[in-house]
Amino acid sequence: MKKYILFFCIGLLCKQLSAQVTGEVNVLDRDVFYIQYTPNIATEDFTYNRISGKLSIPPIRLKKLSLFTTIGLDIHQFDYKDSNQFRDATALDKFYNVNLSLFANYKFSDKWSLNLLAVPYIASNLEENLTSDDYNFNGLAYLxxxxxxxxxxxxxxxxxxxxxxxxxxxxxxxxxxxxxRFNENWSLVLGIPNTYVKWDINKKHSLKVIGEINDFSANLNGTNSFETVNNVDRAVFTSISSGVEYNYWITYSIGIILKATQSVWDNYELRNTNNESIYEFNTSFEHPFIGLGIKFNPIRSLQNSLNPL
Structure with a gap:
């Protein structure tokens, strides 16, 4: 029984990818489940917070072919300052990214594999019934x-x-x-949206130096005119940051996430149907981003082994 549980968990952790190049796309230590909260952080125009989570469901294995499915949710929330003209615009208060990652891995050998990803997702403020503009698609193919x-x-x-x-x-x-993976304590990842150097100090503690992207482009479903700004098609937010992430494992499988990152480049604006900017917000964040979360990962010791899963 333990053997089947182990292989089930390995399958869940092997491949997890998310829409709009965010989340655990290019990592060695994927989690079966996590939820993370970024508390309010302010600029001159607004305060921002974020809730994000991922959940993997059982994989399908057919000899050399493996199929993986992950469900993800990101909620981006804005509270506009009294001095900003959008302070009463409820259509701009909250944006959702609901994504389904369908990943296929075909192994030619223990050295070569072909990987395909399809990610249909909804990115919208969900003010009214869904329209075709709320649905999007991303995809990857690589050796x-x-x-x-x-x-x-x-x-x-x-x-x-x-x-x-x-x-x-x-x-x-x-x-x-x-x-x-250099040894059981040190690992390195270079790419988008995740870049990090990780130090697994011991079984209870790990530390990462990270660079990451938080990005969404969401359709405005419903009201699209706001006083002097009209014909708004979508809201676009991008934040590139770097910092550190600390993990403390309460039990073997359940851990706490504490993250602190400093913004390197940020952009938040409203765009029209031609993807042209028609209003740009002040994105000079006053403090670092702080992230708090909890994760579930039952085979992290195998992830730290010197052979890939």
Whole structure:
């Protein structure tokens, strides 16, 4: 029984990807479940907070082919200052990203694999009934090559292309990413949206130096005119930040997340149907972003092993 539970958990953690290049897309330590809250942080125009979560469901394995499914939710909330003209605009208060990640991994050998991702998602303020503009799609296709180190550990290189949305624009982009496990304590990831160096101090504590992207482009469903700003089609928010993340494991499988990041570049604006900016908010955040959360990961010791899952 324990053997089947173990393989079930490995399947859940092998591949998790999310829409609009956010979340656990390019990582070595994926969680079966997590929920994270970013408390209010202010600019001159508004305060912002975010709730995000992921849940994996059982994988399907067919010899060399494995299929993985992940459900994700992000809620972005804004409270506009009295000095801002949008202070009473409820259509701009809250935006949702509800995404379904369908991932296929085909192994040619223990060194080569082909990976395909399809991500249908809803990005909207959900003020009224859903329309076709609320539905979106992102996708990835890439080859992964694993190099095994003589003294243990491995390096994985990904090369391919993605149909991705970033800062309100959806384009086809090349993908080059790298992941490395040097030993049971140190690992490295380079790519988008996740870049980090991780130190697993011991079984209870781990620390990351991270760079990440928080991004959404959401349709305005319903009201789209606000005093002097008319014909608004969508709201676009992008934040690039760097900082540290600390994990404390209460039990073997349940951990607490504490994150602190400083904004490097931010943009929040309203755009028309031609994707042209018609109003830009002040995004000079007064303090670092603080993230608090809880996660579930029953096979993290295997993730720290010197062989890829």
């Amino acid at each position: 992964e090559r694993t190099f095994y180190c003589k003294k243990g550990g491995y390096i994985q290189l990904n090369i391919g292309a993605g149909y991705l949305t970033l800062n309100g624009t959806t384009t086809v982009n090349p993908i080059v990413q790298a992941k490395a």
